[in-house]
Amino acid sequence: MLKRYLVPLVYILFAIVMLLGTGESRQRKAAWFGRTILIPYVGSVRSLQSAQSLKAEVMALQNEMTRYQLHNLELINRLKEYTQAQSVNFAMESTRFVLAELIGYSGAFHERNLIINKGKGSRINVNDPVISPHGIIGKIILVSDTYSVILPLNNPQFQLPVMDQATSVQGILQSDINGKLFMNMIRLSSQISVGDTIVTSNLSKLFPKGFPVGRIRRIQESRDNLFISAEITPFAQIENLEHVFVLERREEEYRQ
């Protein structure tokens, strides 16, 4: 029995000797073992611990970097919104507007509508005109609490009185099934030519007069030879929109 446990008892005595003494002496003993017979083990543990702490540090730095990148992105977006808002130089003095972000589309490809992230909460109403820094976009046709649907000008259902900026020749802005824009119902012999700028008409109940729409690309007579039709290249590219401005109509204008 004693012979069997002789070696373990020696181990126990050795361990007790190691454990005895002050904290400082134990640390000295441990350090001696770490420097001599256990040096490969201590070295490997220290290396792994160092690698582990470095990994944690790298992770923390990556988190920090991601946070800064997101912040940077947010600032870039704010700057973009600000510069776009600054670039709206139509007759905005008397019109309040709401900046909205395009968040989706609805409907088939050639008759699709745009969805924006602002709704009743932002005081948006049905028939509110929608513009971009370059020109008109369309009008609001549906408003929910948190989003609204825009009928864009390249949708065949959209119609708007427009005029030639230079000669005030009146016509109706319409779109065909392919999304091409036309200024129709122009009287024969009207003073209108390719390259003229088309703006919203004073006859429009939705849009204030003079908002840019597009430029005349081609002029042709209608099939019945009673009117002229002008193909329009719009200033605003509906496909590449990011932000739009929903104009808020004044109450008195509404009543009128």
Next chain:
Amino acid sequence: MSSNAGKKSTGSEDVMFFMTLWIAIQGLVFLYLQIFLVPGIAVWNVTPSLLLPWVIYTIWKKRFINGISVAFGIGLMFDVMAPETFGLHALIFVTIGILIDIIRQPFEADSVIAMIIAIGVSNLVYALISLLALGLLNGFDGVLVSAGAIGLAYNLLFSFGVFWVMQFLSRLRVIISHD
């Protein structure tokens, strides 16, 4: 005749050497896991001991003297990384090794009751010696006692889990058949 006896003795020494080597490799694996992975599952600042179920299993299943020697060495290596209590784990592992050897002798090798008793007693001894040593070194207080109680419960559960996983793994056999 004497030549045959000499060959048998050499074969037995080889087996002992490889068994000790295998136990040492296992111990080192458990030691590194204890240092690097187990702190991640600490509960209320109480880290369970992965080395404790390893010591129980090794002493129970392998040769006593080989197991206890390696357990002492691994305990000392673990203590080097915690110099404030240098020697504590070496002392605990050897003490537990002796206790397990005494407990298992009246029972059969695969006795589940004996294994449960061994795990329970080992954890109790581990908790008591740790409490005593840390109390004498740093002073007894409520925090130490509550940490000791939580540690005992956590280690007990952990030991049962690890012990039975090790036993299950030791019974797995890879069979390669060629049809």
